[in-house]
Amino acid sequence: MIPNISDLQQKKKKCEKITVVTAYDYTTSKICDESGVDILLVGDSAGMVMLGYPSTISVTMEEMMVYCRGVINGSKNALIIADMPFGSYQFDQSLACLNATKFIKLGCHAVKLEGGVEVVPLIKKLTEYGIPVMGHIGLKPQTSLLWEGYRVQGRTTDSAISLHQQAKELEKAGAFSLVLELVTSQVAEQISKSLTIPTIGIGSGSGCDGQVLVFHDLVGSFNNFKPKFVRRYLESFPLILGAMKNYVSDVKNGKFPDEDHSFFIKEEELLKFNKYLNTKANIRKLNPE
Numbered sequence: 001m002i003p004n005i006s007d008l009q010q011k012k013k014k015c016e017k018i019t020v021v022t023a024y025d026y027t028t029s030k031i032c033d034e035s036g037v038d039i040l041l042v043g044d045s046a047g048m049v050m051l052g053y054p055s056t057i058s059v060t061m062e063e064m065m066v067y068c069r070g071v072i073n074g075s076k077n078a079l080i081i082a083d084m085p086f087g088s089y090q091f092d093q094s095l096a097c098l099n100a101t102k103f104i105k106l107g108c109h110a111v112k113l114e115g116g117v118e119v120v121p122l123i124k125k126l127t128e129y130g131i132p133v134m135g136h137i138g139l140k141p142q143t144s145l146l147w148e149g150y151r152v153q154g155r156t157t158d159s160a161i162s163l164h165q166q167a168k169e170l171e172k173a174g175a176f177s178l179v180l181e182l183v184t185s186q187v188a189e190q191i192s193k194s195l196t197i198p199t200i201g202i203g204s205g206s207g208c209d210g211q212v213l214v215f216h217d218l219v220g221s222f223n224n225f226k227p228k229f230v231r232r233y234l235e236s237f238p239l240i241l242g243a244m245k246n247y248v249s250d251v252k253n254g255k256f257p258d259e260d261h262s263f264f265i266k267e268e269e270l271l272k273f274n275k276y277l278n279t280k281a282n283i284r285k286l287n288p289e
Helices: 005-013 026-035 061-074 093-106 117-128 158-172 185-192 236-252 267-286
Strands: 016-020 039-042 080-081 110-113 133-138 176-179 199-202 210-214
Touching: 005 016, 005 061, 026 039, 026 061, 039 061, 039 210, 061 080, 093 110, 093 117, 117 133, 117 158, 133 158, 158 185, 158 267, 176 185, 185 199
Parallel strands: 016 039, 016 210, 039 080, 080 110, 110 133, 133 176, 176 199, 199 210
Antiparallel strands: none
């Protein structure tokens, strides 16, 4: 059964951790769903993991819609949240509402946006329209180059106070949950304790109400780089690479396909077919062009 917003809040009250995985396609979604994951986040990190972009900034609404469709088709039990990509919500509130509605009509259950006080008016508007919103503070990949780059947040008193104030404002605006990315563990824990809505940590320690990892990081199939906060539960890249090398070798050496992976015509039908071919060959000999 798909958890709703109230279910997530109850998990926080009961101190039951919330599991979130970032996924981008049908097959991955199906695996995650059967594992019992609470939330599937269709992240704009798809731009880097699936399309090879250098950052998340280049991802478009159209690309996100395709990835969301695959995840929706593969999941029956998880809450599905769509990342709103850069440029889809920052500059025009009406356009932002339209884009968020597209995700909901597609089958997503909520949307996620990055930002602090600057997105408060939009969160209020979306929630008024009945669209659940997950917030995202700390490291904000879409605008990291504008601020401090890919650095841990909450290392100073001023930074910690700012993060705490942003979190409270986002909760007040109506966000049902909040991602804390690359926030120092102590600050993330204090923020989590001060909110009634659940926090989802990524690189922010164990004091958050839940955790999120990208599927491809978790299983080790994306090996371009490995952030410190990622735990690999499987090193699948060398396994998959080894399998691919074996396939290439078997095809080139004639070992695949073998009889076990082939289909055969009955002997009497084969005789008729060969007779047909011989007849055709004889006709060509008698009637050359």
